[in-house]
Amino acid sequence: MSAAAPSAQPKLRVKNATKAYNTRSGELVAIDRCSLDVKAGEIVSIVGPSGCGKTTLLWSMSGLHKLSSGEVLLDGKPVNGPNPEIGMVFQDANLLPWRNLDANINFPFEIKGTKPDRAWIDDLLGRVGLSGFGGRFPRELSGGMQQRAALVRALSFKPSVLLMDEPFGALDAFTREEMNQLVEEIWMAAPTTIVLITHSIEEAIFLSDRIVVMSPRPGRVAAVHDVPFARPRSLEIMSTREVFDLTNVIKREIVGEQKSRYVRSSDAPVAQSAV
Amino acid sequence: MSETDAIPEFKRKDAAGSDVGISGGMSALAAGPGIRSLSEVLAIIAVAVVIIGGTELLLNIFAVPHFVLPKPSQIAVALVTDFPLIAPHLGHTLVELFAGFGIGAVVGLILAAVITQFPFAEKIITPYILLLVTTPMLALVPLLILRFGFGYEPRIIAVALASGPMVMINAATGFRRVDSGKIALARSYGASTLQIFWKVRAPMALPMIFVGLMVGSIFGLLTAVGAEMVGGGFGLGNRLTSYSSMIQMPQFFAVVLILSILGILIYVLFFLLGKKFASWEA
Ligand SMILES: Nc1ncnc2c1ncn2[C@@H]1O[C@H](COP(=O)(O)OP(=O)(O)OP(=O)(O)O)[C@@H](O)[C@H]1O
Numbered sequence: 146m147s148a149a150a151p152s153a154q155p156k157l158r159v160k161n162a163t164k165a166y167n168t169r170s171g172e173l174v175a176i177d178r179c180s181l182d183v184k185a186g187e188i189v190s191i192v193g194p195s196g197c198g199k200t201t202l203l204w205s206m207s208g209l210h211k212l213s214s215g216e217v218l219l220d221g222k223p224v225n226g227p228n229p230e231i232g233m234v235f236q237d238a239n240l241l242p243w244r245n246l247d248a249n250i251n252f253p254f255e256i257k258g259t260k261p262d263r264a265w266i267d268d269l270l271g272r273v274g275l276s277g278f279g280g281r282f283p284r285e286l287s288g289g290m291q292q293r294a295a296l297v298r299a300l301s302f303k304p305s306v307l308l309m310d311e312p313f314g315a316l317d318a319f320t321r322e323e324m325n326q327l328v329e330e331i332w333m334a335a336p337t338t339i340v341l342i343t344h345s346i347e348e349a350i351f352l353s354d355r356i357v358v359m360s361p362r363p364g365r366v367a368a369v370h371d372v373p374f375a376r377p378r379s380l381e382i383m384s385t386r387e388v389f390d391l392t393n394v395i396k397r398e399i400v401g402e403q404k405s406r407y408v409r410s411s412d413a414p415v416a417q418s419a420v
Numbered sequence: 421m422s423e424t425d426a427i428p429e430f431k432r433k434d435a436a437g438s439d440v441g442i443s444g445g446m447s448a449l450a451a452g453p454g455i456r457s458l459s460e461v462l463a464i465i466a467v468a469v470v471i472i473g474g475t476e477l478l479l480n481i482f483a484v485p486h487f488v489l490p491k492p493s494q495i496a497v498a499l500v501t502d503f504p505l506i507a508p509h510l511g512h513t514l515v516e517l518f519a520g521f522g523i524g525a526v527v528g529l530i531l532a533a534v535i536t537q538f539p540f541a542e543k544i545i546t547p548y549i550l551l552l553v554t555t556p557m558l559a560l561v562p563l564l565i566l567r568f569g570f571g572y573e574p575r576i577i578a579v580a581l582a583s584g585p586m587v588m589i590n591a592a593t594g595f596r597r598v599d600s601g602k603i604a605l606a607r608s609y610g611a612s613t614l615q616i617f618w619k620v621r622a623p624m625a626l627p628m629i630f631v632g633l634m635v636g637s638i639f640g641l642l643t644a645v646g647a648e649m650v651g652g653g654f655g656l657g658n659r660l661t662s663y664s665s666m667i668q669m670p671q672f673f674a675v676v677l678i679l680s681i682l683g684i685l686i687y688v689l690f691f692l693l694g695k696k697f698a699s700w701e702a
């Protein structure tokens with residue numbers, strides 16, 4: 146995994162990222178020498194056991210965390226702080242409860258001091274089915290609606306990279322499937338580079354070009370799997386033999402991590418070079 | 421979805437039918453669920469009629485002299501006839517309250533906002549603020565009178581000292597409620613410390629700020645009246661001591677009634693303000 150060198154410059158490159166937190170009981174190494182390349186327009190999922198450092202890795206990519214060592218490069222330039230090219234969707238919807246939907250979506254622009262592209266935002270709101278809800282407050286929206294609003298907010302300023310931290314983790318299976326299709330649809334209309342953390346292997350398979358499996362803490366890249374299905378993907382592929390096998394391999398990797406840290410890439414056909 | 425389908429702001433009810441609006445912090449001060457229906461209002465009025473009428477009746481039956489306990493009717497008459505005499509004193513009390521509470525609230529809010537930004541300073545200062553909160557500022561009034569005389573000054577200072585720390589301690593609790601997720605959100609857009617303060621911390625603290633203002637102003641009223649009772653020839657507190665020394669009990673209770681109404685008005689004011697500006701915190 147660590148050997149391959151991609152031909153073109155990756156959109157996002159994580160090089161030997163190590164992050165240790167200072168805690169009461171001493172230093173806690175959350176992620177340890179993680180390396181990962183994400184190509185422009187690629188969708189990469191990160192899966193791994195709870196507490197393995199997925200959020201830490203994503204926050205480091207976004208520049209919200211300072212790495213202890215290693216670096217993150219966006220288009221070859223180091224990311225040392227919040228970057229206007231990067232949009233974040235947090236682990237919960239993270240809407241500001243004292244602002245209505247419109248004001249929430251306006252929030253990034255207020256901070257940045259830029260003007261929102263109304264047409265683009267209205268288009269996004271339409272796509273996610275939130276047109277006409279602008280005056281509603283977060284508590285007046287369902288969990289799924291809040292999550293869709295968070296997605297719109299993250300895409301509102303047209304970032305070239307979208308980082309999502311278990312965006313649909315709190316949703317029921319049906320709503321989650323709907324949201325997955327929505328993400329695919331939005332991606333097909335305007336391909337951005339997406340890194341997605343998820344607990345759902347199905348979600349990872351449905352959405353990603355590649356799936357990165359992380360080891361338990363300290364998190365390392367344990368395996369990378371290519372997902373070779375063409376887009377748009379129908380939900381039917383989810384019941385194929387290939388998906389079944391891949392799911393099992395990943396499951397075993399996540400559950401059995403303690404014993405074997407480094408698992409081979411899956412026997413699924415390889416369409417793209419692994420990192 | 422249609423316009424009519426949209427739930428009007430602040431008007432949503434929870435399953436039990438009570439107001440979702442008012443904040444958790446505010447509801448600590450809101451006694452029970454809000455009043456909803458006409459029948460509830462009527463019931464409350466009925467209870468008042470029974471209590472007032474019953475008191476009137478009992479005092480009549482047992483022929484209690486008015487200098488022990490005046491009848492409600494006597495109090496009402498005194499309130500109406502003597503109001504022109506009491507009104508200037510009400511004005512003085514309000515001046516002391518507004519000035520003292522205004523100073524105390526502004527200083528308290530600024531201190532809370534600044535201090536919560538510096539955890540170390542906060543640790544050092546908090547015990548002293550607690551001391552100010554727990555010490556009855558009335559105790560200082562004789563000293564303040566010695567220094568500042570019998571005018572407004574000692575009272576305004578006492579009111580500020582009583583309400584300021586109340587405002588500060590509640591506001592600080594509000595500012596301390598850091599939601600790291602919301603702050604990270606703002607930071608991810610490149611927000612400055614000042615932007616984070618105004619756009620995240622301050623709105624998040626608002627419900628607790630209203631609690632502080634409410635408690636602080638009530639404390640301010642108590643202190644103003646208490647200080648007026650200690651010394652100086654004007655103010656509602658001064659009326660209380662004067663009427664009781666002259667055994668003018670109907671007038672005495674008329675002043676008490678005015679003070680209760682004042683307290684309720686203050687409570688309702690901040691309750692409504694909290695409902696309007698901090699109702700997002702269901
Ligand atoms: N701010 C912090 N200070 C100290 N330790 C932290 C901090 N944030 C995370 N950790 C620790 O780092 C480790 C990784 O946390 P992280 O949130 O990145 O895991 P995760 O993979 O996202 O977990 P989950 O799937 O449950 O969201 C955990 O052991 C956690 O306790």
Ligand SMILES: [Mg+2]
Nearest residue numbers: 199200236310
């Ligand atoms: Mg996480």
